[in-house]
Amino acid sequence: MAKKLKEVDVVVVGLGWTGGILSKELTDAGLKVVALERGGNRTTQDDYALPGVRDELRYVVRHDLMQNTARDTLTVRNNISQEALPMRRLGSFLPGEVVGGSGVHWSGHTWRWTDLEFKVRSMYEERYGKKYIPEDMTIQDWGISYAELEPYYEKFERAAAVSGKAGNLRGQIQEGGNPFEAPRQNEYALPPLTKIHASQMFNAAAKNLGYHPFPRPSANASRPYTNQYGAQFGACEYCGYCQRFGCEANAKGSPHVAVIPAVMKSANFELRAHAWVTKVIKDKSGKRVTGVLYTNILTGEEYEQPAGMVILTAFALNNVHLMLASNIGQPYDPKTGKGVIGRNYCYQTGTSATLFFEGKHFNPFMNAGGSNDTIDDINSNWAFDRAPFGYIGGANISGGFNTNLPIGYRPVPRGTPPWGKEWKAATAKWYQGAMKIDASGAVMANRYNYLDLDPTYRNAFGQPLMRMTFDYKDNEHKIGQHAAQVINQIAKSMNPTHLTEAVARTTPWTVVPYQSTHNTGGTIMGVNPRTSAVNRYLQSWDCHNLFIVGANVFAHNASYNPTGPVGALAYWTADAIRNQYLKNPGALVHA
Amino acid sequence: MTTFRVLSLTLLAGLTVNLAQAADAAHGQKVFAECAACHSAGKGPSGVGPSLFGVFGRKAGTLDDFRFSPAMKRSNIVWSRETLDAYLADPQRAVPANRMPFGGIPDAQNRADLLDYMEQTFKQ
Numbered sequence: 001m002a003k004k005l006k007e008v009d010v011v012v013v014g015l016g017w018t019g020g021i022l023s024k025e026l027t028d029a030g031l032k033v034v035a036l037e038r039g040g041n042r043t044t045q046d047d048y049a050l051p052g053v054r055d056e057l058r059y060v061v062r063h064d065l066m067q068n069t070a071r072d073t074l075t076v077r078n079n080i081s082q083e084a085l086p087m088r089r090l091g092s093f094l095p096g097e098v099v100g101g102s103g104v105h106w107s108g109h110t111w112r113w114t115d116l117e118f119k120v121r122s123m124y125e126e127r128y129g130k131k132y133i134p135e136d137m138t139i140q141d142w143g144i145s146y147a148e149l150e151p152y153y154e155k156f157e158r159a160a161a162v163s164g165k166a167g168n169l170r171g172q173i174q175e176g177g178n179p180f181e182a183p184r185q186n187e188y189a190l191p192p193l194t195k196i197h198a199s200q201m202f203n204a205a206a207k208n209l210g211y212h213p214f215p216r217p218s219a220n221a222s223r224p225y226t227n228q229y230g231a232q233f234g235a236c237e238y239c240g241y242c243q244r245f246g247c248e249a250n251a252k253g254s255p256h257v258a259v260i261p262a263v264m265k266s267a268n269f270e271l272r273a274h275a276w277v278t279k280v281i282k283d284k285s286g287k288r289v290t291g292v293l294y295t296n297i298l299t300g301e302e303y304e305q306p307a308g309m310v311i312l313t314a315f316a317l318n319n320v321h322l323m324l325a326s327n328i329g330q331p332y333d334p335k336t337g338k339g340v341i342g343r344n345y346c347y348q349t350g351t352s353a354t355l356f357f358e359g360k361h362f363n364p365f366m367n368a369g370g371s372n373d374t375i376d377d378i379n380s381n382w383a384f385d386r387a388p389f390g391y392i393g394g395a396n397i398s399g400g401f402n403t404n405l406p407i408g409y410r411p412v413p414r415g416t417p418p419w420g421k422e423w424k425a426a427t428a429k430w431y432q433g434a435m436k437i438d439a440s441g442a443v444m445a446n447r448y449n450y451l452d453l454d455p456t457y458r459n460a461f462g463q464p465l466m467r468m469t470f471d472y473k474d475n476e477h478k479i480g481q482h483a484a485q486v487i488n489q490i491a492k493s494m495n496p497t498h499l500t501e502a503v504a505r506t507t508p509w510t511v512v513p514y515q516s517t518h519n520t521g522g523t524i525m526g527v528n529p530r531t532s533a534v535n536r537y538l539q540s541w542d543c544h545n546l547f548i549v550g551a552n553v554f555a556h557n558a559s560y561n562p563t564g565p566v567g568a569l570a571y572w573t574a575d576a577i578r579n580q581y582l583k584n585p586g587a588l589v590h591a
Numbered sequence: 592m593t594t595f596r597v598l599s600l601t602l603l604a605g606l607t608v609n610l611a612q613a614a615d616a617a618h619g620q621k622v623f624a625e626c627a628a629c630h631s632a633g634k635g636p637s638g639v640g641p642s643l644f645g646v647f648g649r650k651a652g653t654l655d656d657f658r659f660s661p662a663m664k665r666s667n668i669v670w671s672r673e674t675l676d677a678y679l680a681d682p683q684r685a686v687p688a689n690r691m692p693f694g695g696i697p698d699a700q701n702r703a704d705l706l707d708y709m710e711q712t713f714k715q
Contacts, residue, residue: 234628
């Protein structure tokens with residue numbers, strides 16, 4: 001029997017970026033907030049300090065900051081005719097499990113997604129006609145606009161110490177920034193990071209071919225910085241340990257540095273770490289939630305935490321799983337196309353080339369999460385005509401490298417034996433002289449890519465695992481082909497000694513190797529409760545005191561990293577709760 | 592980090608530093624922004640970096656509430672204006688294998704101003 005605890009105003013499930021932001025905003029509004037986090041409470045000084053943090057075995061191979069698959073995982077298949085099997089070891093994506101969430105181990109790439117995403121169906125239909133969008137592509141408008149989200153993007157960029165160069169200030173194109181970005185009111189919080197040599201070479205080559213390179217905006221502080229919560233960031237030291245690691249210099253915008261310490265000071269806030277939420281509890285009417293059920297995973301004790309409001313702020317996939325496990329909202333069925341929970345699950349695609357230059361010394365151990373230059377000519381550039389290529393979306397292409405770890409980073413030309421004397425000679429020869437050009441490509445929603453509960457396999461709490469049914473479709477293959485062409489064109493113009501060319505992916509998606517932790521959708525936002533799980537304020541259509549915040553609300557996936565809009569939407573939702581919902585609790589949008 | 596050191600030394604050599612210029616504690620406080628993510632100003636406890644309160648005259652690597660690197664512990668440095676200046680100019684050169692993730696402050700005037708500020712702020 002679960003022990004019933006005293007009611008609080010708000011329960012926040014998961015304490016990463018979104019949980020941290022919502023906790024801060026709502027405690028500031030005078031609400032009593034309890035945050036339940038599966039992982040432990042780790043800090044820079046105790047856990048990410050030198051030299052312990054420089055441990056590739058612990059953090060990269062053994063996934064020390066990630067979800068433990070022995071306790072909970074997903075089953076995976078490519079299509080509905082297959083039987084899904086459990087992913088017993090993390091690979092393709094790496095959800096964080098710690099206070100700070102995946103925001104501890106991210107690289108920091110922070111983009112502003114634009115109306116090209118938020119109004120994807122209406123913009124493509126208007127320009128290319130209704131028939132341009134394939135029948136099984138279930139893309140839809142998100143119910144929000146860039147202009148509405150702009151101030152919230154800025155708030156997030158300031159919280160996370162984002163370094164970059166504006167390309168469009170209030171409609172004026174700025175030299176050195178991304179000319180295709182949507183207008184910004186203000187410059188970035190910090191100037192861009194210092195370019196590494198490989199990025200300078202990519203920049204020159206891309207410019208020479210008529211592309212528009214610019215520094216990738218990243219939550220890596222280029223200078224010492226203090227954010228709106230008084231959090232102090234050190235300047236990035238270009239140590240090269242961004243991805244998979246906590247930052248020892250507090251230079252990376254991570255929630256455990258940027259916002260959580262500020263909320264920890266509030267008497268209205270309580271963090272319970274190692275608390276695993278298994279269910280959101282509904283009342284008899286089914287129109288309100290009354291709290292959550294959770295297990296302390298250190299003691300095995302079960303608790304019921306009653307609350308006036310529940311906010312799901314776990315990793316995107318886990319938010320969806322919790323909705324399915326709690327039986328809130330109608331589960332999606334790909335056969336009928338009906339139901340909303342699990343609908344429009346998306347991922348990302350990509351391809352890359354490796355360039356080998358004899359005699360170059362790139363010093364690959366020295367870089368930051370955002371030390372690459374990138375081009376958006378076939379991505380956020382709406383003037384680029386997609387019709388000859390036949391796809392929707394695009395690819396962001398970047399040159400250089402980040403997080404090249406001393407043990408794991410072994411670039412060798414394609415065709416080199418994978419072990420033995422020849423491999424050793426090649427890895428010694430090319431370690432200093434290799435760089436990459438990568439593309440990250442969008443994935444459009446498809447009727448047959450979705451999430452539901454697995455009929456067979458269960459987690460440590462006896463609950464059905466979530467089942468992921470996903471594969472790349474024609475649109476992704478076309479984006480991959482075009483991105484590979486552009487990459488190879490730029491790469492060849494740089495005259496490398498060897499070039500391992502980019503090849504578009506045509507094989508089915510698999511759970512290995514690592515690809516991207518940008519899993520989106522499953523409880524998408526929208527204007528219609530028949531095709532979305534939450535309204536434009538991320539409020540559940542079914543239960544008005546339940547909000548679901550995270551990339552799980554994205555109606556499809558862009559080529560960009562998701563954290564920019566994830567952070568902006570957290571502030572947007574906090575604002576809607578503070579200024580609208582608290583005054584008049586109920587549905588914020590009437591369907 | 593090796594490359595950083597080379598870079599810092601090059602910068603140092605390339606600058607004409609006017610040592611006669613008076614140190615400026617107010618400017619030093621601004622320079623301290625580079626340190627503030629890890630070292631609290633004034634009488635704060637140790638955090639990501641050790642507390643600097645009372646640093647002048649203290650033997651390096653001897654605070655109870657901070658886990659110092661073996662390199663710092665066996666450095667036998669007693670912190671003074673001079674030893675701090677050398678350490679801040681190039682931390683890895685002054686104490687090889689210490690764990691402070693910081694490339695140093697190559698500009699001598701900036702260091703002088705910073706030390707002025709530190710003398711005011713961290714004196715016991």
